Amino acid sequence: xxxxxxxxxxxxxxxxxxxxADFHKFSAADDGLRPRCRACRRPQSARYxxxxxxxxxxxxxxxxxxxxxxxxxxxxxxQAAHPEGLRRRQARYAATExxxxxxxxxxxxxxxxxxxxxxxxxxxxxxxxxxxxxxxWVCFYCAGPAKPLQMDHFEPLARGGAHGLINLVPACADCxxxxxxxxxxxxxxxxxxxxxxxxxxxxxxxxxxxxxPEGFNVACEPVE
Numbered sequence: 001x002x003x004x005x006x007x008x009x010x011x012x013x014x015x016x017x018x019x020x021a022d023f024h025k026f027s028a029a030d031d032g033l034r035p036r037c038r039a040c041r042r043p044q045s046a047r048y049x050x051x052x053x054x055x056x057x058x059x060x061x062x063x064x065x066x067x068x069x070x071x072x073x074x075x076x077x078x079q080a081a082h083p084e085g086l087r088r089r090q091a092r093y094a095a096t097e098x099x100x101x102x103x104x105x106x107x108x109x110x111x112x113x114x115x116x117x118x119x120x121x122x123x124x125x126x127x128x129x130x131x132x133x134x135x136x137w138v139c140f141y142c143a144g145p146a147k148p149l150q151m152d153h154f155e156p157l158a159r160g161g162a163h164g165l166i167n168l169v170p171a172c173a174d175c176x177x178x179x180x181x182x183x184x185x186x187x188x189x190x191x192x193x194x195x196x197x198x199x200x201x202x203x204x205x206x207x208x209x210x211x212x213p214e215g216f217n218v219a220c221e222p223v224e
Contacts, residue, residue, distance in 0.1 A: 005032045013040035097148075098124075104151060108163055120164030127151060130165045140169035141179065141191040148173060156181035 012035040023033040093099040152171035155161030158181040189199040
């Protein structure tokens with residue numbers, strides 16, 4: 001049995017006397033607290049997470065699979081006890097490219113539900129994997145760099161398009177905003193026409209089962 005938790009404690013790293021709340025709990029210690037304060041442990045914790053991210057994720061998934069309700073209660077308890085810290089962490093993540101992509105996907109799901117569209121369950125990684133398989137890393141409309149990368153519903157949700165992988169294409173911000181909920185094939189035809197490419201030829205290439213897989217090249221032009 002350990003001693004009562006002290007009101008304050010001296011950090012073994014920075015040597016500063018700090019309140020007990022500035023130290024993580026540690027049941028194996030006599031005073032129930034870690035020897036180093038939270039601020040001194042933070043760089044070490046961040047480095048450990050970077051170096052062991054996959055293993056940490058695997059262990060977390062296993063814990064959740066064994067006791068999902070226990071984990072949910074623990075998470076809710078933590079969120080209720082640390083609202084400000086949680087908001088700061090969410091804001092930091094929201095400012096990253098990954099966070100922006102997740103927010104965009106969530107907005108698209110909400111729009112799809114509001115439009116009563118067909119909703120396919122997938123995540124951002126699934127979209128990127130699908131685009132990688134198709135080598136879709138430029139704007140689907142103007143063929144320019146799709147940076148910042150945006151996910152566009154080729155058939156707009158407002159026109160009954162599905163929120164699914166087959167209906168999501170990469171687009172640059174200008175093309176995505178200009179297209180909005182316009183009829184997609186006319187928009188694509190205009191962009192291809194500016195590059196001297198005929199839409200009907202592209203459609204035939206995409207439907208190459210009817211013309212043979214070698215009938216057209218990747219520029220949507222007939223092979224001589």
